Amino acid sequence: MAQQRLYAKVTEALADEILRREYAIGDRLPAERVLAESYGVSRPTIREAMIALEVDGLVDIVSGSGVYVRAHERRGAPAPMDVGPYELLEARSLIEAEAAALAATQASPEIIATLERLLEKMEAENARDLVMSEEVDRQFHLTIAEGTNNSALVHVITELWNARASSLQSIQFHTKMRAEGIKPRIDEHGAIVDAIRKRDPDAARAAMRSHLSGVADMIFSVSEADAVARARAEISAERQKYRVRSTL
Numbered sequence: 001m002a003q004q005r006l007y008a009k010v011t012e013a014l015a016d017e018i019l020r021r022e023y024a025i026g027d028r029l030p031a032e033r034v035l036a037e038s039y040g041v042s043r044p045t046i047r048e049a050m051i052a053l054e055v056d057g058l059v060d061i062v063s064g065s066g067v068y069v070r071a072h073e074r075r076g077a078p079a080p081m082d083v084g085p086y087e088l089l090e091a092r093s094l095i096e097a098e099a100a101a102l103a104a105t106q107a108s109p110e111i112i113a114t115l116e117r118l119l120e121k122m123e124a125e126n127a128r129d130l131v132m133s134e135e136v137d138r139q140f141h142l143t144i145a146e147g148t149n150n151s152a153l154v155h156v157i158t159e160l161w162n163a164r165a166s167s168l169q170s171i172q173f174h175t176k177m178r179a180e181g182i183k184p185r186i187d188e189h190g191a192i193v194d195a196i197r198k199r200d201p202d203a204a205r206a207a208m209r210s211h212l213s214g215v216a217d218m219i220f221s222v223s224e225a226d227a228v229a230r231a232r233a234e235i236s237a238e239r240q241k242y243r244v245r246s247t248l
Contacts, residue, residue, distance in 0.1 A: 006041050006045050007048035007052065019074075023069045029067045051172060055168065084170070089212055092157075096145075097206075099157060100195070100196065100205055100208040101202070105201055107148075122140065142157065142161065173219050185214060
């Protein structure tokens with residue numbers, strides 16, 4: 001069975017248990033290892049299922065603690081748009097870079113002050129809570145969109161961020177980045193604010209492109225490390241098979 005079908009099967013099985021109220025709200029789900037053994041799948045497959053359940057609004061994933069039942073009903077939102085992180089970043093680079101340039105000419109003093117406050121908050125949160133930093137990061141970029149005074153751009157950029165939040169592929173990559181301690185880059189965000197403050201559209205455009213290019217590099221680094229880990233695991237499994245056969 002394909003990996004995608006495996007995690008989907010586990011997701012639906014666990015969702016059914018939650019919807020049947022076999023777990024109370026606030027209950028912790030069994031450990032990853034226990035679920036993997038119970039369903040006869042790998043632990044990465046269980047992780048993907050947990051992410052899908054979180055997207056559905058059924059559970060909360062608490063880093064270092066476990067997975068807890070959040071609700072007995074799905075959010076009722078449309079099915080997640082499973083757009084890959086690179087496609088989303090490409091779209092964001094095209095649109096948000098021009099939005100930053102426009103904001104450099106249109107943003108009010110109030111918008112600039114809000115960006116400066118968000119930058120300070122991001123810096124403070126980086127030292128404590130990465131999840132909060134990601135939310136502040138979203139607010140930062142949407143504030144730049146508001147600074148364009150163009151409602152169409154605000155709508156498009158908001159939808160791009162919503163797509164990131166609902167895409168399983170993007171969630172998986174950003175979850176891995178979070179687990180490795182990768183946080184929003186203060187210097188890159190600061191360069192964007194500085195260019196907007198100076199009313200320099202070219203610098204704002206370049207700073208936004210550089211920032212999103214850096215995010216793409218970080219995602220590539222995480223995906224490359226993940227691919228190497230999978231390859232090593234496969235080689236180790238094949239080596240173990242050979243050892244077993246050689247003893248027969």
